[in-house]
Amino acid sequence: MQDDLLVVGFDLETRREVHVAERPPEQWKRLGYGGTGQLVCFYCFHGFEAAVGTRVPLVTRGRLGGKVRRHFAHPAGHAPLGGHSPETVWHITTKHTLAAWATSRPGVDRVRLEQWTPDHDRRADVEVLLQDGTKVALEAQRQLMTDDGWRARHRDYARQGIVDVWFWRPRVHFPHIVLDEGLPVWFYSVSQRMAATSLGRAHARTDQWWKTPDLSVFGLHHPPCRLDELERVTLPLGALGLGAGGATLPEDLRKRLLESQREAQQEAKQRQASEARHARALRESRERAARAPAPTPLPPAPPGSLRCEVCHRPLDPLLAKNRRHILC
Incomplete structure (x- = not known):
């Protein structure tokens, strides 16, 4: 249906x-x-x-x-x-469903519909106040938004210390700037009463990949990056958590992501440790060379005597053609 x-x-x-x-x-x-x-x-x-x-x-x-x-x-x-109107049906129903869902989440102190932000610039579909004082705005977005339009709303919320969480109508294209800002993209189906999101597949390990600041991208990760290959997951809305960072994946799915990331993180630690050992050995070698006494200067060679072009010690006339000692 x-x-x-x-x-x-x-x-x-x-x-x-x-x-x-x-x-x-x-x-x-x-x-x-x-x-x-x-x-x-x-x-x-x-x-x-x-x-x-x-x-x-x-x-x-x-x-x-x-x-x-x-x-x-x-x-x-x-x-x-x-x-x-399909948009009306989806928006009104999703707004009330999100309010009921937020009310059922632990750590939630208050839930109100259609609330203005303190500076009256934005009106959240659902305003949530957590017990730790965090304010969360739940937005049910039924139509496509431009990058600039979404960015303006997101930054207005951020400026006022409000965490914004966006649920999009299925089959509506969302602004990809959402992923650039590091936010997950959530969808909600009224008919199925199910939420959906996408996980980013592991990035390719390019040269010196272990120096990447966020190693989680080398396993399944959420939210995905803008150009990632995606894996879509669907789950009941009631399985999602709600906290200071917004909506959260259920524990079993978070464990799956951590397990996927663990191998890359362990290999990165090994490579980083190997680089650190090499750098330390090089530094110690240079320090020893700096502490070593200066070599004793060679006595001046008699006029016309032969010298090795490598070690500058006297050279036997038999080696004059090669101009160096055999072992130099």
């Missing part, structure tokens, strides 16, 4: 967004179309492609394990003309 076919529910009694997987279909049937009517379309009620406050009770379709996943839908003839 594609994201643009989904409808998110809104419970008029609890005044909150609801998802079809939260309750058995029998309960939703009692609350939706043909029942009490308190389960309505979130988008219609909040004024997307309909007047604000429009109440359209929902039906539940599909079945668990079936070809069509269980989902909410408008009753026949009750949907807005042309349906809801």
Whole structure:
């Protein structure tokens, strides 16, 4: 099922967004179309492609394990003309899903939707305050952004000490400047309720590769570099962590990356140690030469005597043709 076919529910009694997987279909049937009517379309009620406050009770379709996943839908003839915008569906649902995910993460003190930054330059889709005081902005980005547009938003957040984490709609091209800034790229599928990201494959080991400041790039690494070959991974949103650096990979995947990087890091240490031993031996040799006493000057040679052109000692006339001692 594609994201643009989904409808998110809104419970008029609890005044909150609801998802079809939260309750058995029998309960939703009692609350939706043909029942009490308190389960309505979130988008219609909040004024997307309909007047604000429009109440359209929902039906539940599909079945668990079936070809069509269980989902909410408008009753026949009750949907807005042309349906809801796919971008609207994805953005609103992802924003609320990210807020619910952040609330469930350990170390989170507060989560709020649609909050302005202190200088009122930017409004985060989801503002998260961690218990250590770190502020995190979660952005659900449904459309392509230019490099300059994304960089301006990212640097505004950074200037105010806010960590920005971007989740992109699947199949939307993201600005590659994101990777240049050292940030991972996350995608979120509303229909599958799954997050995705890419790992960078190991870089080729070029000349003196062991002197590279970040040796992790010689194994699987995250985030990837701009020109890397990529390995895509998909995982439940709930498997991701959230900390002072933003969203984090689950422990088993982090271990896989560390294991992939370990061999290169060990070889680099061996090469660095070998270079250090060579440099130390050369330095000690030069120091010994500097401390050695000056050689005793040779006595002056009699006029007309032969000298070895190498050691400058007297040379037997038999060796005059070669102009040096046999061993010189």
